Amino acid sequence: MTAEGEVRRRIREKGAIAFAEFMEVALYWPEGGYYLQGEPIGATGDYYTSPLVHPAFGSLLAVQFYQMWQLLDCPNPFTVVEAGAGNGLLCRDIITFSAHLPRPFRDSLSYICVDRRDIQGLEWELSDLEGNPVRSRIVASGIPFRGLRGCVFSNELLDAFPVHQVKMQRDELQEVYITLAGDSLIETLREPSTPKLQARLDELGVQLSEHQAVEINLGLSTWVEDVAKSLDAGFVVTVDYGDRSEQLYSNEQRPRGTLTTFHQHLQTDAPLRHIGEQDITAQVDFSALVRSGRAMGLEPTGFALQRDFLNNLGLSDLQRRLPPSRLAEPQVSANRAGMVDLARPGSLGDFKVLIQSKNVSEPKLWGFQGGAEARDMVAELPIPLLTSQHLSLLEGRYPQQELEFEIQDLWDFGDGVEDERM
DSSP states (O other), X not given: OOHHHHHHHHHHHHSOEEHHHXXXXXXXXXXTOGGGSSOOBXXXXXXXXXXXXOTHHHHHHHHHHHHHHXXXXXXXSEEEEEETXXXXXXXXXXXXXXXXXXXXXXXXXXXXXXXXXXXXXXXXXXXXXXXXXXEEEEEOSSOOOOSEEEEEEEESOGGGSOOEEEEEETTEEEEEEEEEETTEEEEEEESOSOTHHHHHHHHXXXXXXXXXXXXXXXXXXXXXXXXXXXXXXXXXXEEESEEOHHHHTOTTTOTXXXXXEEETTEEOOOTTSSTTTSEEEOOEEHHHHHHHHHXXXXXEEEEEEHHHHHHHHTHHHHHHHTTTSSOOHHHHHHHHHHHHHHTOTTTGGGOEEEEEEESOOSOOOHHHHOOHHHHHHHHTSOOOXXXXXXXXXXXSOOTTSOXXXXXXXXXXXXXXXXXXXX
């Protein structure tokens, strides 16, 4: 049965279903959910991500992981769990660059890919310089570990969690449900399915205006609890698009919320069409993530734009080193374009990076503090370059984006700024 068929079956069986349940089926139904069929990322998918744009993303993360390993007193193993690992490209980039970092770190690194998809036909085995396995892969929807010393990392994962949609109507909070009118799927407003929705708004001090609509991701609390229980000591790194609650729930900026759908490279914003064949996503409430984390012993260590985080780790220095490298000019331009897009305002550069820590004493992370140590290290290491597995933005323009790279863009070496604290 298709995802749409399952939605209709549930409505006929039990009546209207909350939008969160609809979104869960549309994205994750085993027999036709969007994320469980095909490959949604890349030139043949509906969007692209930072790891696909350039391996500098994974390489600079490896540098940050190296410092985290030091701050944890160099444990062996140092476990990095990547949740929502997809096709493993980011894992490959991190492991490849880690081979150039100090030997004790790469000998300690244990990289685990977790994804709820059982992806077939992919080569997952990676090895270190001596041919020893350095990672494994787990099919799961959560983090099935305890006692970890290391880092739990996710990139564009939380924005795909099913969300409840609510709207203020005649001074009462109403929730969006999906039901049938004849043979057509429609939205309808009813009483909230759970008091947790109003409680979340109250916790964050959010007061909705009349007719304002927002999304509430109750799954964040469960996620944070799961992650916090998995760590004895270490870090949680979340890279995603979203904002603090005061911006996310601003009636002036987002009166209709942030729910977005993409189908065949186009933003459609029509969740009841192409069910199971399009992405449905909503921006992440980082304030809720921090609040839930604190309740579970995770302290916010830093919060910054992706462009500032990567530049603090040496992205702009990698760009500067491209021209003298012994590459053909088309290769230089393609690599520079990918690096630029990682930090481009209005694009990936506006993504947020939140790092939380557990049982680590006042860590001062390079990605937020900047400084010479990280950049000096990157200056001595090889420049990560595009491979056939990455997307060259100059060879085939990605239909979803206006990728007009002008000369000044390709030579933009803007430095990072100080981190934002939650």
